[in-house]
Each structure stands twice: as structure tokens, then as C-alpha cells.
Amino acid sequence: MKPKESVCxxxxxxxxxxxxxxxQLSSPSVIVIGGGISGIAAARSLFNASFKVLLLESRDRLGxxxxxxxxxxxxxxxxxxxxxxxxxxxxxxPLIRCLGLPLYRTSGDNSVLYDHDLESFVLFxxxxxxxxxxxxxxxxxxxxxxxxxxxxxxxEHSEDMSILQAISIVLDRHPHLRQEGLAHEVMQWYICRMExxxxxxxxxxxxxxxDQENVPSxxxxxxxxxxxxxxxxxxxxxxxxxxxxxxxxxDCHSKVLVTxxxxxxxxxxxxxxxxPLGVLKANLIEFEPRLPQWKVDAISELGxxxxxxxxxxxxxxxxxxxxxxxxxxxTSYACGYFLNLHKATGHPVLxxxxxxxxxxxxxxxxxxxxxxxxxxxxxxxxxxxxxxxxNRLKKRLSP
Numbered sequence: 162m163k164p165k166e167s168v169c170x171x172x173x174x175x176x177x178x179x180x181x182x183x184x185q186l187s188s189p190s191v192i193v194i195g196g197g198i199s200g201i202a203a204a205r206s207l208f209n210a211s212f213k214v215l216l217l218e219s220r221d222r223l224g225x226x227x228x229x230x231x232x233x234x235x236x237x238x239x240x241x242x243x244x245x246x247x248x249x250x251x252x253x254x255p256l257i258r259c260l261g262l263p264l265y266r267t268s269g270d271n272s273v274l275y276d277h278d279l280e281s282f283v284l285f286x287x288x289x290x291x292x293x294x295x296x297x298x299x300x301x302x303x304x305x306x307x308x309x310x311x312x313x314x315x316x317e318h319s320e321d322m323s324i325l326q327a328i329s330i331v332l333d334r335h336p337h338l339r340q341e342g343l344a345h346e347v348m349q350w351y352i353c354r355m356e357x358x359x360x361x362x363x364x365x366x367x368x369x370x371x372d373q374e375n376v377p378s379x380x381x382x383x384x385x386x387x388x389x390x391x392x393x394x395x396x397x398x399x400x401x402x403x404x405x406x407x408x409x410x411x412d413c414h415s416k417v418l419v420t421x422x423x424x425x426x427x428x429x430x431x432x433x434x435x436x437p438l439g440v441l442k443a444n445l446i447e448f449e450p451r452l453p454q455w456k457v458d459a460i461s462e463l464g465x466x467x468x469x470x471x472x473x474x475x476x477x478x479x480x481x482x483x484x485x486x487x488x489x490x491x492t493s494y495a496c497g498y499f500l501n502l503h504k505a506t507g508h509p510v511l512x513x514x515x516x517x518x519x520x521x522x523x524x525x526x527x528x529x530x531x532x533x534x535x536x537x538x539x540x541x542x543x544x545x546x547x548x549x550x551x552n553r554l555k556k557r558l559s560p
Contacts, residue, residue: 188213192419192427194407195435197225198241201395203433208399215427216399217419219406223396225437229387230553233474235508236387239553243267243276244384246377253391254379260394264382265505267484275358276381281504282485284350285542292347292489300340300347307331307338308372315368324355324371325363346489346496353487353496360466362517363493383505410434411449438465467520471513471535473549478509480543486511488541494519497538513538528554 189212193204196218204216222228228240244264247254257264268278284292311327332339340348352363359366409420410432417432440446441460452460480486480501487498502510513535515523523531532552539546 189431190214190429192217192417192429192432193435194410194419194432195225195437196220196223196396196401196403197435197437198227198392198395200225200433200435201392201399203435204399205395207433213429214399215429216396216401217405217407217421217427218401218403221403223401223403224389224392227388227392229389230472232553233472233508233510233551235506235510236389237472237502237508237510237512237553238384238387239470239472241388242384244382245276246379247382248377248379250377251379256391256394257384260390262390263385265385267381267383267505269380270376270378272381275354277354277484281483282487282498283481283483284347284487284489286343286346286489287541289541289544292343296344297347300344301351303338303340304348304351310335310338311368312372318368321367321369323364324366324368325352327368328352328363343489346491349491349493350487350489350496350498352493354498356493357468357498357514357516360468360516360520365517385506407436407446409447409449438463466516468514468516469520469523470554471515471531472553473511473513473532473535473539474551475509475511475547476550477547478503479545479547480511486539486542488538499539511539 191204191207191212191214193200193207193214193216196216200216200218201223204214208214224240226240228238230237230239244251244253244257247264247266249255267281268276272278283294284297286292307328310331311324314322314327314330339345355366356362359371406422407419408422409418411418411420413428416428416430419427419429419432421427434446436446438460451457480499480503482501482504484501484504485498486501488496490496498514500512500514502508502512523534526534531554532549536546536548
């Protein structure tokens with residue numbers, strides 16, 4: 162996709178002044194920098210409001226952390242894959258419904274597993290023995306009680322602490338809630354799932370804010386056909402340039418001058434910047450004038466969690482017909498789980514999920530070693546597991 166001559170044309174020949182003169186005779190123009198869901202949604206809104214819009218994206222694809230992979234012959238979301246809050250309050254829900262995209266419901270609003278219900282999963286110990294469902298449910302109820310008690314800890318302390326530290330305080334106060342043996346390992350799996358929801362370890366999750374997230378009502382739905390159709394619909398008719406890495410954004414003569422990596426310049430009346438937080442943290446874009454200090458400080462202090470996926474496609478289905486298959490362990494770090502896409506979509510695909518420090522550590526492995534590790538975890542649960550026909554890895558959902 163290349164920019165049209167009439168929209169924020171690049172300065173290959175001619176001068177900046179002549180381009181300004183041409184644009185003064187045209188409609189207001191905006192350059193959107195970054196082709197993730199935020200950038201595409203912004204571009205769509207501006208386009209619908211009759212602005213001239215050019216979107217610059219550094220990758221060779223749109224979507225950012227939304228990335229639907231079709232290499233298995235079926236859609237597999239290696240980035241975002243759920244709609245959290247299936248209701249009109251969620252601005253994506255009406256669009257998804259309008260596009261006729263089906264959702265697979267994985268949980269209601271109050272699931273202890275956050276985006277899955279207790280009814281559709283099986284857990285195994287490290288020796289491959291299935292854990293009784295009743296034990297899993299009982300430990301889940303105890304986990305809810307522990308989290309409820311952390312609210313009292315929060316009220317008693319003016320300074321923040323991690324949710325893990327608060328859980329430790331609760332268990333010291335209420336020893337009867339402490340679990341031993343297999344029940345302790347199941348409890349660690351629940352903590353592992355909590356860490357996956359926040360894409361951070363429990364000792365990094367804020368006690369004061371962990372339950373303050375305003376998730377719209379309506380439960381959680383998995384995108385059966387992937388998120389790419391949403392990206393495609395939002396991008397329709399918008400002037401988009403892929404493989405255009407922005408290096409500088411300058412305020413010039415009441416206009417915005419954007420310089421890309423190969424030295425070309427683009428000019429518009431305004432710019433909307435939706436690049437990933439990691440790009441801003443790494444100072445990969447020069448701003449002229451410099452960003453105000455309060456904004457630099459905010460960028461520095463913000464963090465982003467990490468969750469990685471390993472998708473494995475098999476010739477035949479040999480696993481139980483449940484949404485999640487998990488392995489418990491003595492620490493949350495050693496626990497793990499697979500998302501069963503076959504139940505949701507009918508395709509023989511399992512997706513191993515890794516979050517927090519575990520995800521960071523996994524990134525140090527080669528692709529081959531990463532797949533081997535995932536298969537080792539799968540064979541702990543299902544010794545008869547066959548080798549995958551093919552696999553795909555997504556290391557880091559954001560740079």
C-alpha cells in the first residue's frame with residue numbers, strides 16, 4: 162500500500178515550502194504513526210470525519226500486538242485473541258457483531274480463572290496423573306477467600322505492596338487457608354493463571370490496583386476466526402504505508418514534519434502517535450521540540466507485561482475436549498497450561514502460554530529449544546502426545 166499523491170505526499174522532489182502551499186488548499190490532514198489497533202482505529206475515525214489520513218507503520222503488516230497467523234491453514238491469533246466484555250459498552254463488540262465474527266464464550270464475569278470458567282479444564286501433576294476436579298474446585302474457592310482477605314491488608318497499609326506479599330500476610334493470619342501437598346500445587350496453578358492475566362509475576366502485581374480494572378460486563382469470548390478481519394475492516398480505504406519506520410517528528414510552521422528511516426519526509430496538519438511503549442522508552446523517535454519532562458517521566462515510569470505463545474498444530478487430536486490443559490507444580494513459575502483451540506474452533510491446535518519472568522526466560526532459548534520445552538510440558542500431562550506437524554512462536558507481543 163502506497164501513499165496517494167493527494168494525501169501527505171512524501172518529499173522526494175520539490176521543497177517543503179511548496180508542499181505546504183499545496184496543502185493549504187486542501188482538507189485538514191493527519192499522519193497516524195503506528196498501525197496497531199489504536200492507530201488503525203484513530204485513522205478510521207479521522208477518515209470517517211473527512212480528514213485526509215496517512216498511516217505509517219514500521220512493520221510489514223498491520224495489527225501490532227494483534228497478529229493472526231494463517232500458516233497452519235487456519236487462523237491462530239499469536240497476539241490478542243479475546244474480546245473481554247461482550248457488550249455494547251465495549252467499542253469493539255458492535256463492530257465484531259456487525260462483521261458477523263463468531264465468538265467462543267470462555268467465561269462469565271466472575272470466574273476465578275478470569276477468562277475461563279472452572280467447568281472446562283483438566284489439571285495434571287508432574288507425573289501425568291489427572292487431579293480430581295473436586296479438589297481443583299475446592300482450592301479455587303479457598304483462593305477466592307484469600308484474595309478477599311487481601312482487601313483488608315490493603316485497607317490497613319497506606320503504602321502499596323505486591324499481591325504476593327499480601328497473600329503471605331493473609332496466610333500468616335489464617336493458617337487454615339494454607340494448603341499442603343497436591344492442594345498447594347493446585348493453589349500455585351491458580352496464582353500462575355493470575356500472573357497470566359496480568360502478564361506479570363505475583364510479586365510485581367500491585368495490591369492497591371490489581372482488582373481495580375474496569376472490565377466491561379458480558380463475559381469473555383475467544384475470536385474463532387481471529388482478529389485480522391477486524392483490522393482489515395478498520396483499515397479499508399485508508400492510505401497506508403508499511404515498512405515505514407519513523408525516525409523524527411518535528412513541529413514546523415504550524416505543520417508536522419515526519420521523517421522516516423530512508424530520509425523521506427511527510428507533512429500534515431497534525432500527527433497522532435500510537436507507537437508501542439517500548440519504542441518510546443528506547444527513544445527510537447526524535448521529537449522536535451523535545452517532549453515535556455512530565456511526559457518523559459510518565460513514559461519512563463510506565464511498564465508493560467509480557468506474555469508469549471507457542472502454537473502447535475497436530476495431525477490428530479489426542480487430548481481431552483476441554484478449554485485448558487494445565488500442569489501443577491510447587492511454584493507458580495513451574496506451572497503451565499495449554500489453550501485448546503480445537504474445542505473453540507475445530508482446528509487441531511494447542512497454544513502454550515507463558516507470562517512474566519518465565520516468558521522472559523523462554524525468550525533466551527532458540528526456537529527449536531522453545532518448542533521442545535513446550536512438548537516436554539505436554540508429555541508430562543499426556544505421555545502419548547505425538548510430535549506437532551508444524552509450530553509457530555510469538556516471542557513478545559510488543560517490542
